[in-house]
Amino acid sequence: MSYLEYTVKSVPSGPRKILYLNWPLVLLLIAVACVGFLMLYSVAGGSFTPWAEPQMKRFAMGLVLMLVVAMVPIWFWRNMAVVAYCVSIALLLAVEFFGVVGMGAQRWIDLGFMRLQPSELMKITLVMLLAAYYDWLPAKRNSRPFWVLIPVVVILFPTFLVLRQPDLGTSILLLSAGGGLMFLAGVHWAYFAAVIASVIGLITAVFQSRGTEWQLLQDYQYRRIDTFLDPASDPLGAGYHITQSKIALGSGGWTGRGFMQGTQSRLNFLPEKHTDFIFTTLAEEFGFIGAFSLLGLYTLIIVFCVVTALATKDRFSSLLTLGIALNFFLFFAVNMSMVMGLAPVVGVPLPMVSFGGSAMLVLMVAFGLVQSAHIHRPR
């Protein structure tokens, strides 16, 4: 169902749009961002530099960006989906070919005022394109092999590019978000069952083949898996990060050790304490209550998005909002699993809290899209 099919008379226009924002969502985002500022202030040893202050500036910028995106009618964004996707692919290719020469690191493109990670941008544009695709595609063709193959290619191409950077975390996120969107759009469940069955089969094969002549992975790769499954076996080597992270979390207890009293983070036992492992500092200093509250905030954001998505009759808006919510969920779920020792350390930041420009700005743009869908919903 497309906007062309609705009368848009009842959609607010001009500055009045701001009144129709999904305000609870905005407040939730601000709350989560404030948790981030607090933690960045703490891990810097009670200082706004070097992390908290830039993060606040970026968040302010992100809020403005979100409002700007929200003001623009959602149908404009739908029409831009293909273009946005192509630009993202182009940027990924640029990183692939010029990244090394230009920046010395393969993930970034320097925009002057900030470094842009095209892979972050890709997360949103992929969802946009898939939402637009399923909006356009008549539902009865959804499950036909040809029409399934197209989104699969659309998903796998950028995933492959990101994997080459190499950024395993983001490529898993892209794959999951894309797959999730296909599921939401109503592709027949048999496809998913087949994929899941073959993945399970592959994993079993990998483990079963270990030590035999036809083993599928190199020995060092197996050892990495071992370390993940039992970090205690190598507490000072590869398992160091995860062991220290669990110690920090666990030592928080019910109420934590108090703001800026976390010994694990203050004494540098935690790796990447301002980015990927910032959740451990929160858990250490504010305990179970603090950590669980953040989890609650995140869940509320998802819930609001899902409610918004289901309330609108526009298929593109629904799919887009659900896709963004899924993306957001995958972010924090993978990050938290990782620091709590439930998933391997793959380098996924905690959304809106971890220090980092691209991820935050892209997320704010994404929530801008959610807001736009909300404001411009057919009435």
Added chain:
Amino acid sequence: MRRNPRELEKTHTVLTRRAMLLGGVQLAFVGALGLRMRQLQLEEADQFRLLAEENRINVRLIPPARGEIFDREGRVIAHNTPSYRIVIVPEDAGDVDKVITRLGQLIELDPEQLNRAMTEMDRSPPFLPVTVAEQVSWKDVSTVAVNAPALPGVSPEVGLTRKYPRGSDFAHAVGYVGPVSDYDLSKIENPDQLLRIPRFQIGKVGLEAKHEDLLRGKAGTKRVEVNAAGRVMRELDRREGEAGADLQLTLDAELQGYVQARLGEESASAVVIDTENGDVLAIASSPSYDPNKFVRGISVNDYNDLLNNKYRPLASKSVQGIYPPGSTFKMITAMAALEEGLIGPDETVYCPGHLDVSGRRFHCWKRAGHGWVDLQNSLKQSCDVYYYDLALKVGQDKISAMAKRFGLGVRHDLPMSAVASGLAPDRAWKRRVHGQDWLVGDTVNASIGQGFMLASPLQLAVMTARLATGRSVEPRLVKSVNGVEQPSGAGRDMGLNENNLRKMRRAMYAVSNDRRGTAYGSRVIEDAVRIAGKTGTSQVRNITAEERARGVIRNEDLPWERRDHALFVNYAPADNPRIAVSVIVEHGGGGSSAAAPIARDITLQALYGGPPPLEVYPPKDRPRIEAQQERLRNVLPLADTEGSGRA
């Protein structure tokens, strides 16, 4: 493109259903995360809190101050002095090489030490200080302090270093400390954590090593908070350690200094024992060395000089050196015979200058023989044949047993390095060790302290003290530990016949005071301090029949290594013994000429508590003694420096 409303309705239903499903999965996952949080943060919290503390808190040791060592009068023998060292923190220095070059222009740097510092810097984290110069003078410290702005990361530090203010006087008795080595660690089972502190100083030889446990003290601890790199962030609390125990020795520093100087550069040894309680008043071995050099880490050249010196300065001859006691052993042979009742009141033996025993001829030192001699005359003139005869009557096992009662062949447990037990052989010993039968000739040799018989100067002094008192005097080196008096070495009555002892003492008195006594030349003419002693001259070579045929070669004509050892043992005052002395001059020639004069000087010095008046010496000796006293006063520069400390 218009779509029919039914289809729209259907797609929306599918979307809602699927969204709910996916939302449910997400919610379940959030629930799983929450449960995991609960597990880590609530159920296993205690365990993780403990691990976090272990991470954070590091226990550091505070080295205790080493116990100090004093002589019997409370004069300092070993103490800890503040010493300055220059350390550099590589992190603060920036360009380490440049800073060190600059430092080298200001003060003298030891290249060896510098090399060590450089390797240490490569290994340790950059915030740990590394020592670049040790034992730095106050002047250099102030130079560094004044130039601090030009020397980033360089700072002087103060620490404690062991110092032996009396230099070489106590090198053998007290020994020295040095940095603990891997070899030291390998020898100790379950070593104290303190020993793991880099360059922690422990006793290496002598008393310092033997009483390491008393002197070291107990380490204090401080708990510090460290970060992941090991850098100390702050101190949480500290528990002070326990300083090592102060030891007061029985030694008299002034007497020790005198004895050491009197022995001079001879390869010799002397021991002075208080006969009353076994206190070792002086125990010297010469030549000696400066233990302070070892504390710092002795240079290879200096060490090689000590090792290659044929007089063996590193050996502690007083307890470690064992020598055939020669004629000084004759008292034991005589006592064995007396206790067995084998010597009648006026029994005499004829000495023709030799005795033939089972086809072998044993000579007396006097080729012409002594004629008819009784006990007293035989000892006075040191007639060998008399003792050959006695020994054959008594038998070796009795003599050996008597020697052991007098402390020969028995290890006296002084806290010094390598205390030897010597040897008082009996038949069983020879069978056990050499697998041969004891021959009658062995008895003859042993009767005059030759052959298998071996004793250290300490043992000879103990023997003399026991002869003088009739008690089993035991030597004692440590008078008190932290002010607690140690058990006396006075000993019990040995259960010997007092008449027999009296005979021996009379004979020994005659040795030193009778005109024909072998030590008459080293007599004392003041009645209150008369000496009773015995000379000994022990062969270190066998005189072959061929040599004998050519005529006895005079000692002075032999190379040093083959000359006889000169020995003298005595106690004094003869009528009321207070001290027992033994002196050995390695390859010094005759006991009466080389050892007795030294023993007399030492005895008098000990009895008078300083230089004795010249009147106690026979008139013809006085000019020589006066010159000698004058000379020794100048050799004793340390006696008055370093005022007395606490006791």
